[in-house]
Amino acid sequence: MMKISWILILTYIMNWLNKFTLIATLTVAIISCTDKEKDNIELQPNNKVGAIFVDSFSVNAYTVAIDSTFSGKNNVVRHLTGVFDSPSFGKMIASSYAELILPDLELDFGNNSVYNSCELHLKLNYTYGNEGENCIVLINKVSESIDKEKYYTFDNGIIGGNIGSFTINTTDDIGKEKIFTLSNSFGSSIFNQSAAGALFDQSSFKKFIKGITLQPQSGNAILGFDTEKSFIRIKYTSDTIKHKDFYFNNDGNHFNHVVSDRSGTVLEGLKNRVQLNYKDILTKSLYLEGSTRLNAKLNFPTIAKFLDNEKFLIYRAELEITANPNADYKNSEILNLYSTDGSNREFYNDFLATNGGGAHFVKLKDGKYIFDLTDYLQRVSHGSFEMQDFMLSISPNGHRVDQLKINDIQENIKINLYYTELK
Helix, strand or coil: CCCHHHHHHHHHHHCCCCCCHHHHHHHHHHHHHCCCCCCCEEEEECCCCCCCCEEEEEEEEEECCCCCEEEEECCEEEEEEEEEEECEEEEEEEEEEEECCCCCCCCCCCCEEEEEEEEEEEEEEEEEHHHHHHHHEEEEEEECCCCCCCCCCHHHHHHHEEEEEEEEECCCCCCCCCEEEHHHHHHHHHHHHHCCCCCCCCCHHHHCCCCCCEEEEEEEEEEEEHHHCCCCEEEECEEEEEEEEECCCCCCCCEEEEEEECCCCCCCCCCCCCCCHHHHHHCCCCEEEECCCEEEEEEHHHHHHCCCCCCCCEEEEEEECCCCCCCCCECEEEEEEEECCCCCCCEHHHHHHHCCEEEEEEECCCCEEEEEEEEHHHHHCCCCCCCCCCECCCCCCCCCCCCEEEECCHEEEEEEEEEECCC
16 A cells, blocks of 8 residues: 555656656657567566656557437537438438427517518538538428437438428538528418417427428538527518517427438448447448447557556556548547447546546547546556546537548557656
8 A cells, every 4th residue: 555655646746747847858758768569568677767668559449339320319519410421431311300499488479460471590510521512401390299308219200391491502601690481381370370379388389389300302411500590580570570589409309310321331230239249340440420329449458468567657648549531531520538338338537538627529630639548547557447448439419420430440549658667
């Protein structure tokens, strides 16, 4: 116990060294250190005590499919719709479903008002797929209530009558708030039912208008619309032209539904979480896809053996993943890292938190994703934490549909360890 406590105290002090001193020390040490071969877990016999060494360790990794269909419920930051087909991953189809929220506690257009028109307002804040693509989207009513207590099981029967369509460009319209005309029969039905006193609160309104859905019709791209900028506007005249806005955002129930058809690709046989024997086919490359729960599972056997040696202190540890350029799709801008178990569940851990503590993702920079594992591996080396498996995920909550393929796993995924020996 005394030995472990001393190492913990020394580690704590070293973690709070002056940044300039640490950088200078690392610079000198890295220049003078002896490079070791990857996976070599034996310490060099004649290294000086106190010198900082840098080693790289290989990682075991393989692709797992949590599910081929995903429905993310509530609190999604964007409504997704569209189709994207790529040779490596197959065809991905996204659609969005949402309740409309009353603008007031009571829906009242006032006396002697006259219906004018109905509009759909959307702000495009995300695209994935072909640049400059004109995509056509259908707006339909929803025929069933949207249940917030469960992940929605998709059924074409939920798609009701069409109330409009629009065309949007993945390049020209990004970041813009767009206005599209909807069916007057839809808008006037809300107006008339309100005038008749039938839509007096949110509950009665939901029984009449259960929600809307955005369905892709054409185009090779997935579109994402800002939930806080998504609403239907009914214009009417009462002395002057007025309007009421019905938002479909996080105040109401909503979900994105994303399904992937992997027929004809190397991923065709990878169907669900229990078929992990399929990893033998995918040992050379990793495939990750946001929102369809196509993830990568990692474990670190070589560094685990190295950490059995207690005669060292870890300055820094990082998981480095190199993204390969490709022509079929754009590499994901972000990547998430979680600890996991045998059932491939994702767990949030404080020692993996980045970006101010709380987020578990890093952004692609100079062709690499780099996760800080210092705290985690220090705990493992001190015996206060056990070595775990990890899960890489692009979008566990259904916010993105980005794709990422990592070739040559042994070369492009590694742990870099900066440490000093104690003798």
